[in-house]
Amino acid sequence: VPVVQMVAGGQVDFGLSGADEVLTARARGADVLPLFAVFQTSPQAIMTHESRGAKGIADILSSGGTLAIEPGLPYAAYLKKKYGFNKVKVVPYDGGVARFVADKDFSQQCFITAEPIAAKRKGSDPAAFLVASEGFNPYVVVVITRAALWKENPERVRAFIRATREGWRGYLHDPARANEVMAKLNTSMDAETFVAAAEAQRPLIETPETKEKGLGVMTRERWETLAKQLADLGVLEKAPPIDDLLVAAL
Structure with missing residues (x-):
């Protein structure tokens, strides 16, 4: 599913992407903004x-x-x-x-x-x-929206970020209820696998930085490092300006 294209095109208001995908999409002129990074350490x-x-x-x-x-x-x-x-x-x-x-x-x-x-x-x-x-650590499972929506209705975007943060906080505190729902949606995984996955991802989501600044936090430095790495690899022609990218997240 072309999530970035769907968000940028207005088919949906929010979606999930990776930080590298966000930067490459922005380089192509796509109207996307990152809001919340679930995985602070890439899995x-x-x-x-x-x-x-x-x-x-x-x-x-x-x-x-x-x-x-x-x-x-x-x-x-x-x-x-x-x-x-x-x-x-x-x-x-x-x-x-x-x-x-x-x-x-x-x-x-x-x-x-x-x-x-x-x-x-x-x-x-x-x-x-x-x-x-x-040394290559992009944010993964990044909630994104359109810059246009942020400009039109910033409070709706903020409310979505707050709800996302609360949802993840609840899951990390006790993943049992969420695991039950996911098990019904994905019958190929058994209960023990869901429990093991929840434990494996916890230290990648919760870090000293999230304990200080909140779940989903993103920094300008991390985005600048990734942009430079993608430019060095030839994925991007040049590293884009980061301040415009993080207007909603920061």
Whole structure:
């Protein structure tokens, strides 16, 4: 679903995106503003088998085997530029963990809150390492709206941010009720997986900064760093001005 396009085009007033998608959309002239960042630490990770003895992503990329990853992802470009992919066989990522479970020399991209849990439930030995630890840490699950809506009705936007913050605060305090609802919507996941996912994502959402400034907080420095990284990777022609981007968030 082209969420950014739907928000920018006025089909919906709010949506969820990633910080890198917001910046690339803005560079194309899309009318989108970030409001609230759920994940302060990106859950994007590389997962390998514990039996391989890797201590980090550098070890995975230097020790051979197969790596399933979408080459168009900004964090894939970042890792390729930092370490190179010449010592691994890169194959497309097709979702799921079946190939991972079947092959001890197989590594793959993942969300640290999802695929490692699924692989472990299938009897495998996953070890996952956050891409954020390598220096690429965009906000993930970012609530967005249109700049036009912010100008027309800022109080509605503020009310939505407040409601979002309260919803996440309630979920983090006790995810049981939300897990019950999500289990009905996603019958492929069992109750234990929902519990494990809630615990895995908690430290990525709640940080010392959110305890001081509130859930969803975003900083100019983080956005400026990401914009520069995307420009260095060639994803953006140049880093855009950040102040205009954060008029609603700050």
